[in-house]
Amino acid sequence: MMFKKIFKNMSQENSENAEKDLTQENVINESEETVNEGIASAEELTEEEKLKEELAKEKDKFLRLFAEFENYKKRTSKERIDLFKTANQEVLQAMLPVLDDFDRAMAQISKTEDEVMLKGVELIHNKLKDTLVSKGLELVDIKIGDDFNADYAEAITQIPAPSEELKGKVVDVVEKGYKLGEKIIRFPKVVIGN
Numbered sequence: 001m002m003f004k005k006i007f008k009n010m011s012q013e014n015s016e017n018a019e020k021d022l023t024q025e026n027v028i029n030e031s032e033e034t035v036n037e038g039i040a041s042a043e044e045l046t047e048e049e050k051l052k053e054e055l056a057k058e059k060d061k062f063l064r065l066f067a068e069f070e071n072y073k074k075r076t077s078k079e080r081i082d083l084f085k086t087a088n089q090e091v092l093q094a095m096l097p098v099l100d101d102f103d104r105a106m107a108q109i110s111k112t113e114d115e116v117m118l119k120g121v122e123l124i125h126n127k128l129k130d131t132l133v134s135k136g137l138e139l140v141d142i143k144i145g146d147d148f149n150a151d152y153a154e155a156i157t158q159i160p161a162p163s164e165e166l167k168g169k170v171v172d173v174v175e176k177g178y179k180l181g182e183k184i185i186r187f188p189k190v191v192i193g194n
């Protein structure tokens with residue numbers, strides 16, 4: 001009998017231990033499944049995050065490329081406008097000595113008493129000036145008594161100032177200056193008082 005009791009107790013203990021083991025295995029399996037699900041969902045999140053990150057990189061790349069293209073369009077448009085404005089710069093610069101000679105000839109012809117010749121040369125002179133002005137040529141406005149500014153005039157020499165007020169100022173304009181649009185194509189040559 002005692003054997004039976006011992007055996008019965010042992011079998012109860014074994015079954016209780018087996019139940020405990022089963023319960024522990026279930027808990028372990030469940031926690032492993034949860035961990036595995038967590039890992040799987042973490043992998044899914046990382047894939048999703050990778051895709052989102054890749055999409056963000058592509059968007060950034062696209063925006064940068066678009067901005068660069070817009071800057072290129074603006075730059076080339078500005079360059080084209082500048083080119084059209086100064087396309088005839090070389091021709092106008094070549095015409096400036098002719099205009100200077102014409103101005104000197106007008107000064108000499110105006111001293112003569114031949115009114116008909118003066119009127120004819122004056123008409124041609126005005127027509128040449130009007131044509132050059134219509135192409136964008138402008139006179140750089142420098143007068144005697146103006147302050148000397150090296151950005152707008154070229155000093156060819158300095159002389160003693162005839163008066164105290166003309167020190168550091170323009171005393172004489174030797175050669176006229178011209179600009180095309182906002183760009184000076186020939187600086188006026190001036191004498192400044194010292």
